[in-house]
Amino acid sequence: MVYGVEEVSGVSSGNPQPEIGPIECEYGRDYNLPLEFNLRKLAETRKPILLPGHRLCAGCGAAIVVKLIGYALRGPAVIANATGCVEVATTIFPYTSWAIPWIHVAFENAAAVASGIEAAYKALQETGRLPFKNIDVIALAGDGGTYDIGIQALSGMAERGHKVLYVLYDNEAYMNTGIQRSGGTPMFAWTTTSPVGSVIPGKTQPKKPIADIMVAHRIPYVATATPAHWADLFRKVRRGLEANGPAFLHVLSSCNRGWRHGLEIAIEISKRAVDTCYFPLWEYKLGEGYYLTDRSLQIARNPKLKQPIEKYLELQERYRHILRPEGRELLKQFQEYIDAVWQDLLNRAVNAPE
Amino acid sequence: MLSKLKVPLEKQKVMPVNGDEAVAYAVKQCLVDVVAAYPITPQTIIVERFSEFVANGEVKTQYVPVESEHSAMSACIGAAAAGARAFTSTSSQGLALMWENLYIASGFRLPIVMAVVNRALSAPINIHCDHSDAYGMRDSGWIQLFVENSQEAYDTTIQAFKIAENPEVQLPVAVNLDGFFLSHTLENVYMLPEEEVHEFLGGYRKPVKTYIDYLNREVEYKLDPASPLSIGPLDLYDYYFEHKMPQVEAMKRAGDVVRGVNEEWYELTGRSYGDGVIDSYAVEDADAVIVVLGSSAGTMKYVASVMRRKGFKVGVVRLRMFRPFPFNEVKDLLKGVKAVGVMDRGLSFGSYGPLYLEINTALYYSRERPLLVNYIYGLGGRDLSPAMAEEVFIDLINTAKLGEVKEYLKFIGVRS
Ligand SMILES: Cc1ncc(C[n+]2csc(CCOP(=O)(O)OP(=O)(O)O)c2C)c(N)n1
Ligand code: SF4
Ligand SMILES: [Mg+2]
Numbered sequence: 001m002v003y004g005v006e007e008v009s010g011v012s013s014g015n016p017q018p019e020i021g022p023i024e025c026e027y028g029r030d031y032n033l034p035l036e037f038n039l040r041k042l043a044e045t046r047k048p049i050l051l052p053g054h055r056l057c058a059g060c061g062a063a064i065v066v067k068l069i070g071y072a073l074r075g076p077a078v079i080a081n082a083t084g085c086v087e088v089a090t091t092i093f094p095y096t097s098w099a100i101p102w103i104h105v106a107f108e109n110a111a112a113v114a115s116g117i118e119a120a121y122k123a124l125q126e127t128g129r130l131p132f133k134n135i136d137v138i139a140l141a142g143d144g145g146t147y148d149i150g151i152q153a154l155s156g157m158a159e160r161g162h163k164v165l166y167v168l169y170d171n172e173a174y175m176n177t178g179i180q181r182s183g184g185t186p187m188f189a190w191t192t193t194s195p196v197g198s199v200i201p202g203k204t205q206p207k208k209p210i211a212d213i214m215v216a217h218r219i220p221y222v223a224t225a226t227p228a229h230w231a232d233l234f235r236k237v238r239r240g241l242e243a244n245g246p247a248f249l250h251v252l253s254s255c256n257r258g259w260r261h262g263l264e265i266a267i268e269i270s271k272r273a274v275d276t277c278y279f280p281l282w283e284y285k286l287g288e289g290y291y292l293t294d295r296s297l298q299i300a301r302n303p304k305l306k307q308p309i310e311k312y313l314e315l316q317e318r319y320r321h322i323l324r325p326e327g328r329e330l331l332k333q334f335q336e337y338i339d340a341v342w343q344d345l346l347n348r349a350v351n352a353p354e
Numbered sequence: 355m356l357s358k359l360k361v362p363l364e365k366q367k368v369m370p371v372n373g374d375e376a377v378a379y380a381v382k383q384c385l386v387d388v389v390a391a392y393p394i395t396p397q398t399i400i401v402e403r404f405s406e407f408v409a410n411g412e413v414k415t416q417y418v419p420v421e422s423e424h425s426a427m428s429a430c431i432g433a434a435a436a437g438a439r440a441f442t443s444t445s446s447q448g449l450a451l452m453w454e455n456l457y458i459a460s461g462f463r464l465p466i467v468m469a470v471v472n473r474a475l476s477a478p479i480n481i482h483c484d485h486s487d488a489y490g491m492r493d494s495g496w497i498q499l500f501v502e503n504s505q506e507a508y509d510t511t512i513q514a515f516k517i518a519e520n521p522e523v524q525l526p527v528a529v530n531l532d533g534f535f536l537s538h539t540l541e542n543v544y545m546l547p548e549e550e551v552h553e554f555l556g557g558y559r560k561p562v563k564t565y566i567d568y569l570n571r572e573v574e575y576k577l578d579p580a581s582p583l584s585i586g587p588l589d590l591y592d593y594y595f596e597h598k599m600p601q602v603e604a605m606k607r608a609g610d611v612v613r614g615v616n617e618e619w620y621e622l623t624g625r626s627y628g629d630g631v632i633d634s635y636a637v638e639d640a641d642a643v644i645v646v647l648g649s650s651a652g653t654m655k656y657v658a659s660v661m662r663r664k665g666f667k668v669g670v671v672r673l674r675m676f677r678p679f680p681f682n683e684v685k686d687l688l689k690g691v692k693a694v695g696v697m698d699r700g701l702s703f704g705s706y707g708p709l710y711l712e713i714n715t716a717l718y719y720s721r722e723r724p725l726l727v728n729y730i731y732g733l734g735g736r737d738l739s740p741a742m743a744e745e746v747f748i749d750l751i752n753t754a755k756l757g758e759v760k761e762y763l764k765f766i767g768v769r770s
Contacts, residue, residue: 024580025579025580026579027579076579077579078436078577078579080432087588088588091584091586091587091588092587092588092589092590093587093588093589093590093593093597094567094593096568096584096587098582098584099582100579100582101577101578101579101581101582101583101584101585102582102583102584102585103432103435103577103584103585103586104585104586104587105428105431105432105455105458105586106428106454106455106458108424109424109425109428109455111425112420112424112425112426112428112429112432113428113429113431113432113435114432115390115418115420115425115428115429115432116388116390116418116428116429116430116431116432116433116434116435116436116440117432117433117435117436117577119387119388119390119416119418119429119432119433119438120387120388120416120432120433120434120436120437120438120440121436122416123387123388123414123415123416123433123438124387124436124437124438126414127387127414127558129558131580132579135579152421152422152424152425153421153422153424153425153428155421156420156421156422156425159421160418160419160420
C-alpha cells in the first residue's frame with residue numbers, strides 16, 4: 001500500500017455530493033476545525049468528548065488522555081472502544097459520558113470494528129448517503145486490547161490500509177480485571193499475575209515495542225505521546241487524523257491503582273517517564289523516518305537533561321522491590337535496557353544531533 | 355397463475371451455478387454496502403466470486419478482506435452500526451471463531467446477513483458437511499434458515515435481508531446451505547433482474563428509528579455525529595435482563611415475517627418454500643414422518659415418494675426455519691402421526707441431536723404424542739444414500755407397528 005498526500009476518502013473524484021441534514025452537529029459537517037492551543041479559548045469553545053460523571057478512578061490518566069484527544073478533533077468523529085477501564089467506566093447503563101458517537105463491541109476487535117465503520121462510511125459516501133464531508137474513525141484500546149489479544153485485528157487493519165486513527169492508552173496492565181500483566185507491562189513491574197516472589201522479581205520480560213511494530217507495518221503515521229506533553233499530543237492526534245491511511249498513537253496513561261502511586265501525580269509521572277527516557281516522545285512519518293519531539297528532542301540536544309530511571313520508578317510502588325538495596329542489580333539492568341532503547345532511537349531519529 | 359407473477363419465469367435469467375455462486379450472485383443484487391469475509395472451505399467460492407464482482411466494478415460494495423472470521427463479524431457489526439447493509443459468510447471453524455461476536459450482533463439488533471456453508475467441526479479436521487457449526491450458534495440470537503437446494507440459497511439470501519431489516523425483527527439472519535452437497539454442486543438457478551431485487555428490498559438499508567432519552571428525540575439507530583449514540587455500554591443486573599426481553603419478543607415475531615416474505619417472494623417469482631417456515635411432503639395421512647434440515651430433505655422426499663407408491667404411508671417435514679423454532683406449527687403438523695423420526699446431522703455429545711430435542715419439546719404438550727426416534731446421520735459429510743433413507747423409514751414404520759421405542763438414539767451409516 002502506498003500513501004500519497006492527504007485526501008479524504010470519497011470526497012474527490014466526482015462522487016455524488018452528500019445532502020446536508022437538518023440537525024446541527026457539534027463538530028460541523030466539514031473537517032476544518034482549527035487546532036487550538038489557547039487553553040482558555042479551548043475550554044470556552046469546545047465541548048469535551050468525555051463529559052463529567054464517568055466512573056474512572058480519581059486521578060486516572062486515561063480520562064485526561066481521552067479528553068485531550070477530543071480537543072484535537074478536526075470535525076465529526078466516532079470512537080470504537082475496546083473492552084477495558086475506559087469502556088467500562090464511561091458508559092454504565094443508563095448513563096454515558098460520551099458526547100460523540102461511540103461503540104464498544106468486544107475486547108480484541110476495536111481495530112476490526114473501526115475497519116467496518118470506515119468501510120461503511122466509504123460506501124455511504126460513494127453512494128451519496130453520508131451527510132458529512134468526512135467522519136473520522138478512531139479506535140481506542142488499552143494495552144491488553146492492543147499488545148496482546150487485539151494485535152491481530154490491529155495488524156490486519158494496518159495492512160489493509162483503513163483510514164483509522166488507533167489510539168492506545170497504555171496503562172501497562174489489564175487494569176479493568178485487576179492489574180494483570182500484559183505484553184505492555186514493563187520488566188520487573190509487579191502485577192497480580194507477575195507478583196514479586198522470593199524467586200521471581202515481578203515480570204521478567206521487557207515491554208513489547210508496539211509502536212515500532214506499527215512502524216514496521218509501513219503505515220503513514222505512528223507517534224508516542226503523554227498527557228503531560230499536551231500540545232505535542234494535540235499535534236500528533238491531528239497528524240494522525242490527517243494521515244492518508246492508518247495511524248497509530250501510543251499514549252502512556254498512568255494508573256494509580258495499578259502503578260501504586262498517589263492520585264494527584266498522573267501528570268508528574270508522565271513528565272518523568274519522558275525525562276528519564278523511559279517513554280521517549282517521537283513520531284514517524286512514512287518516507288521520512290523517526291523524529292524526536294518535544295522534551296525528548298530537548299534531551300537529545302542536551303543529554304544532561306536525561307534523568308536516571310529511579311526518578312521515574314521511585315514514584316511507583318510496583319517497582320518497590322528493585323529500589324531496595326537487594327534490587328540494585330535489577331535496577332542496573334533496567335537502566336541499561338532504557339539506555340539501549342534510547343540510543344537505538346537516537347540512531348534512527350532524523351532530527352537527533354550527530 | 356404464472357402469468358400473474360411480477361417477474362414471470364421467462365424474465366428470470368437461468369444461470370448454471372453452484373450453491374456458493376448462487377449466494378454470491380444474490381448478494382451482488384442486494385445493494386450491500388460492506389462485505390467482510392474470510393475464506394474457508396466450503397464457503398470460499400462466495401468470497402472469491404464476490405471479490406471478482408468488486409474487482410470488475412460490478413458492485414459498489416466495500417469489500418473488507420479481513421484477517422480472520424472474528425474480525426469479519428466485528429467489521430460487519432461496525433459497518434451495520436454505522437448504518438450500512440452488511441454481509442459475511444463462513445463455515446465450521448470460522449463460525450466457531452466468531453462465536454462471541456454472534457451474540458453481540460444479535461444483542462445490538464443489527465440486521466447482518468451471513469451465509470453459513472455447513473461443515474463439520476474439528477477434531478478430527480474435516481471439510482465436509484454436517485450441521486455441528488450451525489447447531490453451535492443456535493443460542494446466539496440469530497434467525498437460522500436452512501435451504502434444500504441452490505435455487506433456494508439464492509432466493510433465501512435475498513429474503514434474508516428483508517427479514518433481518520423488517521422493523522419488527524431487526525435481528526441477524528444466518529442462511530445455512532450444506533457444504534459440497536450444495537456449495538459445490540452445479541444447478542440451474544433462476545435469477546431476477548437486479549432492479550426487481552432492489553425494489554423487493556426497498557433500496558438501500560434504512561436504519562430503524564428509536565427514541566433516545568439523553569438526546570430527547572427520535573433518531574436513526576446508527577453511529578451518526580449529529581445524534582451521538584453510545585452503542586454497547588456496560589449493562590449490569592439492574593438492566594441487562596430487561597434488555598434481553600426485546601430480543602425474545604423480536605424472535606416471536608420473526609416467524610410471521612419469514613412467512614410473509616416467502617409469500618411475497620411467491621408473488622414476485624412463482625417460488626415459495628412451504629409456508630416459509632416448514633416445507634412438508636405427504637404428511638397429512640402419514641403414519642411415519644421424518645423431520646430433517648437442509649439438502650437431505652431432497653433424498654428423504656424422493657425415497658418417501660418411492661415408498662408411497664409401494665403403499666407405505668410415509669412423509670417428510672423439512673424445517674426451513676430452525677431459529678426461532680416453530681414449536682406450535684410442528685406440534686399441529688405431527689398430530690396423529692404414529693412415529694416421528696428426527697434426523698440430526700450433528701449431536702450434542704452426552705445428549706441427543708439438537709433438532710430432536712426441539713421436536714421433543716414441541717410434542718410434549720401434544721395429547722396425541724407420536725413415538726419419537728433420533729437418527730444421527732451424515733457426520734463429517736458421510737453420504738445419506740436412498741438405501742439408508744429407506745432403512746430409516748422402515749425402522750420407523752416398525753417402531754410404529756411395535757407401538758414403543760426400543761432405542762431412542764440411533765446412528766445411521768456408521769461402521770461399528
Ligand atoms: C475475550 C475476552 N477475554 C478476556 C476478557 C476480560 N477482560 C476485560 S477487560 C480486560 C483487560 C483490559 O486490559 P487493557 O486492554 O489493558 O485495558 P485497561 O482495563 O487496562 O484500561 C480483560 C482481560 C474479555 N472481556 N474478553
Ligand atoms: S484502574 Fe487505573 S486505569 Fe482503571 S480507571 Fe482506575 S486509575 Fe484508571
Ligand atoms: Mg491496560
